[in-house]
Amino acid sequence: MNNSIKRYLTLLFLLTLIITVFTACKGKPGTDGSTEDPFSVTEYPATVTQQNVTPSSTETTTGMFDDFATTTTPATTTTKPSSGSQISIPDLTFPGVTNPTLPPTVDPQLTNTTNGGSQVDVAKLLSAVGYSYDPEEDCFYSELDSWQRKGGFAPHYDLGAFLLNMHYITFTVDFDWGGESWRLQFWKGNYSVVLDGAEIGVYTKPLGADTTLYDTADNDHLLNMSMELYTKNPRVDSTRYFRRPATDHWWLTGFKLVKSNAVPGKMVMVCTIRFRDSEMADSFTKSLEQVRGQYAPLKTFKAVKTLNNLADDSYYRETNTVTMCWRAVGWLNYDFPEAESTTKKP
Numbered sequence: 202m203n204n205s206i207k208r209y210l211t212l213l214f215l216l217t218l219i220i221t222v223f224t225a226c227k228g229k230p231g232t233d234g235s236t237e238d239p240f241s242v243t244e245y246p247a248t249v250t251q252q253n254v255t256p257s258s259t260e261t262t263t264g265m266f267d268d269f270a271t272t273t274t275p276a277t278t279t280t281k282p283s284s285g286s287q288i289s290i291p292d293l294t295f296p297g298v299t300n301p302t303l304p305p306t307v308d309p310q311l312t313n314t315t316n317g318g319s320q321v322d323v324a325k326l327l328s329a330v331g332y333s334y335d336p337e338e339d340c341f342y343s344e345l346d347s348w349q350r351k352g353g354f355a356p357h358y359d360l361g362a363f364l365l366n367m368h369y370i371t372f373t374v375d376f377d378w379g380g381e382s383w384r385l386q387f388w389k390g391n392y393s394v395v396l397d398g399a400e401i402g403v404y405t406k407p408l409g410a411d412t413t414l415y416d417t418a419d420n421d422h423l424l425n426m427s428m429e430l431y432t433k434n435p436r437v438d439s440t441r442y443f444r445r446p447a448t449d450h451w452w453l454t455g456f457k458l459v460k461s462n463a464v465p466g467k468m469v470m471v472c473t474i475r476f477r478d479s480e481m482a483d484s485f486t487k488s489l490e491q492v493r494g495q496y497a498p499l500k501t502f503k504a505v506k507t508l509n510n511l512a513d514d515s516y517y518r519e520t521n522t523v524t525m526c527w528r529a530v531g532w533l534n535y536d537f538p539e540a541e542s543t544t545k546k547p
Contacts, residue, residue: 342445349417359534360534362534367393369390369534370496371386376485379477382406382407382409384402391465396456398456401452426472427472428471428473431471434512434513434528435469435471436512442455442468469513470526473525481521482518482520486518496529502530508524513526514528514530
């Protein structure tokens with residue numbers, strides 16, 4: 202069995218374990234219609250409370266998908282001869298000559314000459330566990346309606362990931378907008394021994410709900426996001442792992458097969474998020490500047506005036522669009538933070 206097949210099987214095994222852990226952690230509906238907290242600990246990130254804001258009609262918005270054109274093949278019509286007619290069929294055989302046999306029709310996508318496997322089979326396997334593959338960027342990414350969308354998200358999932366040999370840096374940005382509590386969470390690092398990657402998740406819960414379990418954003422709460430992952434800041438000598446183009450999503454991800462894992466704190470994520478309006482972007486950036494982490498306690502996100510000034514752990518905002526360059530802010534998933542260590546002291 203060659204190395205590519207081994208890697209795919211390893212990925213499938215790890216994702217199966219994730220299903221088991223995440224399903225066990227999912228909360229149950231409460232008597233009042235909210236979601237019961239399946240954990241007994243106190244929520245750790247502080248929430249920046251903003252007044253409820255009605256989305257502005259003047260802000261730019263994006264539709265999720267364009268219509269796809271479909272191609273139809275006309276049916277072949279066969280005309281049968283009438284019962285009274287006679288058709289003369291000439292003899293096409295010749296002595297000593299064997300009529301050639303045409304080869305069977307083969308779908309070229311079913312053959313992968315590089316590893317001897319089937320690209321179609323691999324694609325079906327990945328789709329079954331909620332992922333697709335981008336051959337141009339050579340990375341795996343999560344589908345919009347993957348099974349993970351049903352599980353919500355809670356902080357303890359990060360601790361469970363450590364048991365699956367995942368080591369990464371993460372941080373959350375909590376804020377209120379439009380009568381709901383929002384959470385954006387960011388991850389980057391090593392996902393088992395064969396994958397490096399990064400993620401951006403969008404989650405919501407009812408305003409004032411006392412639960413650590415967030416719901417994944419439904420179709421009415423998707424945000425337009427794009428992401429690139431580098432070995433270091435792209436303004437200096439760097440190597441790009443992959444790029445995920447702008448799309449409306451609740452969980453923008455990218456995972457790349459690697460020969461050796463990079464240090465999570467040396468990876469740099471550059472991402473752009475377009476919020477619903479400028480008030481929502483304002484609530485996000487105010488909370489973003491309060492984020493602290495144990496990985497680099499003195500680091501925080503700072504605003505810059507232009508995109509050309511974008512440096513490690515900084516952000517640039519233009520109306521309702523925020524572009525971030527993230528390297529060291531946050532905490533390691535196996536170094537679970539206390540509540541007072543994740544936000545700036547007043």
